[in-house]
Every structure is written in structure tokens, then in C-alpha cells.
Amino acid sequence: KQEVTQIPAALSVPEGENLVLNCSFTDSAIYNLQWFRQDPGKGLTSLLLIQSSQREQTSGRLNASLDKSSGRSTLYIAASQPGDSATYLCAVPPPGGGADGLTFGKGTHLIIQP
Amino acid sequence: NAGVTQTPKFQVLKTGQSMTLQCAQDMNHNSMYWYRQDPGMGLRLIYYSASEGTTDKGEVPNGYNVSRLNKREFSLRLESAAPSQTSVYFCASSELDSTYNEQFFGPGTRLTVL
Numbered sequence: 001k002q003e004v005t006q007i008p009a010a011l012s013v014p015e016g017e018n019l020v021l022n023c024s025f026t027d028s029a030i031y032n033l034q035w036f037r038q039d040p041g042k043g044l045t046s047l048l049l050i051q052s053s054q055r056e057q058t059s060g061r062l063n064a065s066l067d068k069s070s071g072r073s074t075l076y077i078a079a080s081q082p083g084d085s086a087t088y089l090c091a092v093p094p095p096g097g098g099a100d101g102l103t104f105g106k107g108t109h110l111i112i113q114p
Numbered sequence: 115n116a117g118v119t120q121t122p123k124f125q126v127l128k129t130g131q132s133m134t135l136q137c138a139q140d141m142n143h144n145s146m147y148w149y150r151q152d153p154g155m156g157l158r159l160i161y162y163s164a165s166e167g168t169t170d171k172g173e174v175p176n177g178y179n180v181s182r183l184n185k186r187e188f189s190l191r192l193e194s195a196a197p198s199q200t201s202v203y204f205c206a207s208s209e210l211d212s213t214y215n216e217q218f219f220g221p222g223t224r225l226t227v228l
Contacts, residue, residue: 031214031215032214032215032216034216034217036219042221042222043204043219043220043221043222044204044206044219045219046216046217046218046219049214049216051214089156089157091157091217093215099145099162099164099165099215100159100162100170100172101147101149101159101162101172101206101217102157102159102217104156104157104158105156106154106155106156107156
């Protein structure tokens with residue numbers, strides 16, 4: 001069974017710092033990996049989807065990398081801002097594809113101090 | 115486009131009562147999903163529908179039923195609510211494509227069962 005782990009569970013940093021969130025998964029036969037943001041009491045917003053054929057995907061100050069062989073992905077946030085405070089979740093589809101749902105990590109709760 | 119919409123936003127039930135959570139998407143996606151999110155457990159898949167006319171169980175289907183009414187709508191029914199079903203329920207949709215099945219989420223329904 002696929003397992004997804006996110007480290008750290010919580011992170012608090014001063015505004016302006018660059019930071020890295022980590023995601024690991026146990027079954028590397030995935031086609032892609034998706035990063036989400038969740039604000040308190042809200043739904044999930046898709047940030048980036050990185051396909052297995054890609055090594056990196058960028059959107060603004062966000063950069064996601066994927067290393068299938070090691071079962072790891074990182075989300076890099078440059079020049080962090082208080083508005084980046086949220087919970088960040090990574091998720092993977094079923095190994096080998098299919099229409100089953102995503103398997104999620106438990107998230108990293110990020111606080112950016114002004 | 116509204117994306118994925120869910121009704122109601124909040125609901126309080128007594129044990130044994132029934133209710134239906136509604137979900138609709140306007141992105142012409144084939145696949146739709148129901149997840150629940152609980153503290154410490156993360157997001158878990160309840161049921162999914164790969165395409166109109168099909169439904170399948172996810173990780174935690176007990177106590178729930180679903181109906182894929184048409185391509186746009188996917189409802190989740192609790193026949194006899196239990197306190198263990200207190201949770202936040204999210205609906206999601208995606209295009210059925212193994213390599214690029216980016217999922218988009220609704221705002222959630224916060225359900226309390228007393």
C-alpha cells in the first residue's frame with residue numbers, strides 16, 4: 001500500500017527566508033505528484049503537478065522537484081511571505097495509474113512570521 | 115467557471131439522521147471523488163466515479179452511498195449518521211488521464227454528528 005510522508009509536520013520561519021518542504025512515498029511507480037495548499041477552514045488549492053517525466057516544475061516563487069528513484073519530492077518556496085502561511089499537502093495517484101483517488105501526506109503546517 | 119461546488123457548507127445532524135451531500139463540477143471532467151479529512155488522519159478516499167455510470171469504493175466506504183447523477187454531479191449519502199462520521203468532506207474532480215490527472219477540490223462540507 002502506498003504511504004506518503006511529509007517532513008516536517010510544522011515549520012515556523014521569519015519572512016523572507018527560502019524554505020524546503022519534503023514529501024516521500026513508498027511506491028515509485030507513479031505517473032505524477034501533486035502539491036496542494038490548504039488555508040484554515042478552506043478547501044485544497046492545487047499548486048503544482050509534476051509528471052514523472054519531469055524533474056522540476058515551477059510556478060512563480062514555487063519550485064517542485066521529483067525524484068522517483070528515491071521516492072522523494074521537494075517544494076521550494078523562495079522569499080517567503082506571511083501570505084504563504086498555510087498547510088501544504090503532497091499527494092500521489094495509484095501506482096501504475098488508474099482512476100482511484102490520491103494518497104495524501106498529512107501535510108506541513110507552515111507559519112511565516114512578519 | 116465555478117470549478118467544483120459543494121452544498122451545504124455546514125451541517126449538524128443527530129445520530130441516526132440521514133442526509134445527502136451534493137457536488138457539481140463544470141470542467142467537463144470524467145472522474146469525481148469524495149474524501150473525508152480528519153485531524154491526525156489526513157485525507158482519505160470514500161468513493162470515486164471514474165466515469166458517468168460507474169462508482170467504486172475507496173479506503174473508507176462503510177456507512178456511505180454515492181450516486182453519479184450525470185457527468186457533472188456526484189452525491190454522497192449518509193443513511194444513518196454516526197458520531198464517527200463527524201468530519202470535513204471534500205469533493206474533487208479530474209480528467210481521466212493516467213499521466214496527468216490533476217485533481218481539483220471543492221470548498222468542503224463541515225459535518226457534525228451529535
